[in-house]
Amino acid sequence: MAGNSIGKEFTITTFGESHGKYVGVVVDGCPAGLPLSEADIQVELDRRIPAQPKIVSGRIEKDVAKILSGIFNGFTTGAPIALIVENKEIDSSDYEAIKDLPRPSHADYPARVKYGGFNDYRGGGRFSGRVTVTLIMAGAVAKKLLSRFGVDVLAYTRAVGKVKADKKFSAEEIRKNRYTAATRCPDLACAERMEEAIVTARKEGDSLGGVVECIAVNVPVGVGEPLFDSLDADLAKALFNVPAVKGVEFGLGFRVAELKGSESNDPYIMQSGKVATLTDNAGGILGGLSTGMPIMIRVAIKPTPSIGKEQKTVNLSTMENASLSIKGRHDPCVVPKAVPAVESAVAITLADHMIRAGLIPKVLERQK
Amino acid sequence: MAGNSIGKEFTITTFGESHGKYVGVVVDGCPAGLPLSEADIQVELDRRIPAQPKIVSGRIEKDVAKILSGIFNGFTTGAPIALIVENKEIDSSDYEAIKDLPRPSHADYPARVKYGGFNDYRGGGRFSGRVTVTLIMAGAVAKKLLSRFGVDVLAYTRAVGKVKADKKFSAEEIRKNRYTAATRCPDLACAERMEEAIVTARKEGDSLGGVVECIAVNVPVGVGEPLFDSLDADLAKALFNVPAVKGVEFGLGFRVAELKGSESNDPYIMQSGKVATLTDNAGGILGGLSTGMPIMIRVAIKPTPSIGKEQKTVNLSTMENASLSIKGRHDPCVVPKAVPAVESAVAITLADHMIRAGLIPKVLERQK
């Protein structure tokens, strides 16, 4: 069974390759009656590429979102929404040369084995970060839907390599600043240091990883479908499908392992007539269900595996050791591009689960 | 859509509550022709409860596995395999008293909201660690199936609170020692220190968390179904459904965020005529596909939220602040019980994905 769909109520199916003609996504299950336009998609898509060209690849992918179906008179109809972006500026020449030389820590080698050599290897094909374009388009629909129910999903860069933002950010601060700096860190001074680190790595023919955080505020209590479609489980699943993610944690995450129960438990307290917790070490999820507190997620992003430095590899045609120096156009750090992708993955999962929980209806309103 | 099933080829559906009559699981999609008996299930089930009573709850759940269907003449038939365990020694008296007082960092509160108050709250109901019994029974089937294809899944305790095992373990060492000590750490000296830490926490009316690691060896190249059913994504999903898990990472995990690409990339090399990597920082998965190298997973387990110490909570009936001191019988640390649950979650996911990849056939052999 192929795996290019995700979600059980708000279901998205993606298609397209890095160097193919189009990348696209079909969103099935968006309730009828949501105002939606190509501009709504475009604004999110534009967040993928920072304005400053210093820290991204030479390939400036000006992506234009196009809606093929599912909208009538400016509203969703309940029918599937197909969204595409045409791939432009494709230069596949670099890839032909290294077809038999799998790039270390890329999917080249296992993909070739899995698909019997038929996979489109150009630019990583289906395994390219380019596919996050489809995630972001679907995420734009999810975010518009969630916003109608007061839910806001906010991702931002916490760390790039060894440069870390230390302070706690308020939702307001993140909302306002996260797409201001090229590195997507709401602490704008720190954002600049991150940018310098990336520029340095690029000069060295090297690359950097980092940490992206994401909060979701105003998620109602009881979202999630344990045992096996727990909210954290489905969020983690969506996030590990974002290229380069190697770790996902909620609330205190791995830090909780060293604490005692009396230190990590979140005591309940009545707050303005509502049940709240004094701390949110759980990251807003208990037993796979949302608690009503902010959901807090941290995601580890690995350094871009495409680097200029020479690396050891093997020649899959001759089955001999070889070496490789990757030319092409590559981002020295994918963390900034990962920010909207993480935001989208979280929004898509929340939209799906809020519909599943019966908290978003199938028709948002009824026309006269 | 309810969420009590997981897996698309090797699909399991669980049922049962902590203080209900039975817990059970239906395994659908196990290929025909696998020898399977109740003893195969029992041996894994017995690993859930360490022999030493010092570090587990007073409730000694002697669980007896029973096969209801799907086996004929000692072999799987291709029909669904239903497995149950009767719940014994149930004492629900403690729970009636605290019905309106949600235990901090348990699912009590969100579950009550989600199910309108109809959920079986006794002992945590569906949210109890007791449901891992069903995971382990299904995992026993998955492990037997995988072993036929040379795949071995091995989980063990890496840390309990601040006590950590430092050394790198070989598969052989883990296989041999992981169920020897009550704390499931293959380093038996360290295992003893972990036990002491747990005993101390229990005396203090407190609890501990820890880290469980799991490796899977001999997984063939190309297992996983990106974009959205990536192998790591589905492993993470299964693992976050194990109660108390707050973080999941592969290979270097969060540590990779600080490295450069030249440090974290795994160079390819020919090894005995096969493609291998010099390091396994990726944890055996790239682009959502297995690479043929050992899969390496780390899981953060939070401290048991049920502690004897007095905690703040609220009364959901009066909507006033309250306090709570949990009596009952509780494990001061669930890490040891989490080990076979993690092993099972990983095995179930791998069995599912190896069938999906066409690497395990629907019928294992043909009778004359």
Add this chain to the structure above:
Amino acid sequence: MAGNSIGKEFTITTFGESHGKYVGVVVDGCPAGLPLSEADIQVELDRRIPAQPKIVSGRIEKDVAKILSGIFNGFTTGAPIALIVENKEIDSSDYEAIKDLPRPSHADYPARVKYGGFNDYRGGGRFSGRVTVTLIMAGAVAKKLLSRFGVDVLAYTRAVGKVKADKKFSAEEIRKNRYTAATRCPDLACAERMEEAIVTARKEGDSLGGVVECIAVNVPVGVGEPLFDSLDADLAKALFNVPAVKGVEFGLGFRVAELKGSESNDPYIMQSGKVATLTDNAGGILGGLSTGMPIMIRVAIKPTPSIGKEQKTVNLSTMENASLSIKGRHDPCVVPKAVPAVESAVAITLADHMIRAGLIPKVLERQK
């Protein structure tokens, strides 16, 4: 991917074989807050076996329903409901003798090929009419749920062999009479003639088929999820999974093929302030959506393939022609037993789709 589950919101998973220890079913997705007891299941189960022993097999399967999970204080909890029946009076001796001789028009031969010879062939195993016990148990839950929303599902026998009931039945008449006569025909005089036909066929060592009809009243407008989960499509799918069904039609069904549009169209008319149709040739479904008019389904049931008369077959061990005379205990006509199975299949599908359409909430009420 194995196929022992059906439904996307109200999902059932069955297990068990004709001559195994148990048959059972897990119902996942039943909303919380529905009163449900073993007696509710038992009353439907008892309808499977007509009181008169003349027209059923010698095997009098006294089936006792047992609930393993999912009920607390007499209400559904939102957790999966597991239901089992123990198989009694199993006599497998007849089957050993004919193990290599596939019974004509039974699943013996394709099942043996599919499962490599590992399938439990005794009594037809998974392919026995006995598995409808699990359908009926799940159907009992679905019917109780639907009744809360005013929806009633009523199946009955329209024809047995060449004996047909000619008159149009009102819902009231069907509701009252359908389980009165052993042959499940609401026209009690006709029911008697059907019984005579069955008794005659049995004496001849032969068997009969027939036609079962099913209506569903008070289904709201707009139930169904086109394109591919159209209401009629999913009803047909569920019905073809009832053993012995060879045809399914809605409204006029095949008779519509000979009519003109002006004859078969159902004109709209206002009726007591509501939109209705003057005729219901469509059987209550248009474009895969319910119209609010009664849903009307007809199902063709083939004659029991197990007959006493000698039949040609082949020996699968020697691969030579052979002959076979089936002894054992067999119903000379499965139409009466098919009636509650059809009713259940329709009820399960409607429950599933009413939840999908948002017309049944996830929690039926909220406890104080």
Add this chain to the structure above:
Amino acid sequence: MAGNSIGKEFTITTFGESHGKYVGVVVDGCPAGLPLSEADIQVELDRRIPAQPKIVSGRIEKDVAKILSGIFNGFTTGAPIALIVENKEIDSSDYEAIKDLPRPSHADYPARVKYGGFNDYRGGGRFSGRVTVTLIMAGAVAKKLLSRFGVDVLAYTRAVGKVKADKKFSAEEIRKNRYTAATRCPDLACAERMEEAIVTARKEGDSLGGVVECIAVNVPVGVGEPLFDSLDADLAKALFNVPAVKGVEFGLGFRVAELKGSESNDPYIMQSGKVATLTDNAGGILGGLSTGMPIMIRVAIKPTPSIGKEQKTVNLSTMENASLSIKGRHDPCVVPKAVPAVESAVAITLADHMIRAGLIPKVLERQK
């Protein structure tokens, strides 16, 4: 949960409306290594519109298939294949006028209720026969895949209104003639009489229905996943999703209800060393599994509900009785267009189930 996808291994997701910009489909799960071009899709698409304009609607939809993804160097890659057709010659003016007047026996009324009035009602929107374009494109992929394994799916017209072809057709005859005549009947003389009947109906401002038959030859033994994904169940589900289908039967279908078991059973016999049956009353399926004999399906198609004659309806805005005479461009009989749609629905289902049964591998061959 929305329902615009079907299939579990060979999964298709459709999008697009009759008067929207595009209709399209994403095929996920087609094995890698199948040669596929736009011409392969186009040839099937062209079969939808008979060359003779007499019996089809004035709207001559010249549909041009375009592949957006999933093909590389002329072969499928294992990635999803997105296929679209641009809608041209759209004239929606007729529909605005009758927006509030639901056409009898169309989906207009239930769709309006279901989607709160937001559905695209122009030309029937998602409920138009136009969506079969997407079925046919996906069917073209399925047929090409099946043909590699010797499986051929052949649909044809058996009856139009009261004009019926009486003779039994050989696979060869169907293969050769079915797309010769505009009415898609392999008996070319009968095909002409069908055409005359359609022309007459059109003149009368009326419409006709009919019967489409479909055979599938060389399907291996054991395809199908009972209990609930039985082969006949999934074929019926796919077929009822073809617009205008009101009945589906296999083999003798409803005729079997009047026979005795001794008349309807298919005796086994050895034939050239293989197991065969003397008759094929079962239509090639027993217990939900293919038997290796030809699969034989009959489908009832209702008359086009859009007719010129005046009909009763209601005004949904004023909630008063009204009348309606449909102008626009409509096929007086959709049977000819249904033929390739039926063929596609059957092919898609068989491709899905042959992969599920492990009879089609995930990679068709391996490149050097």
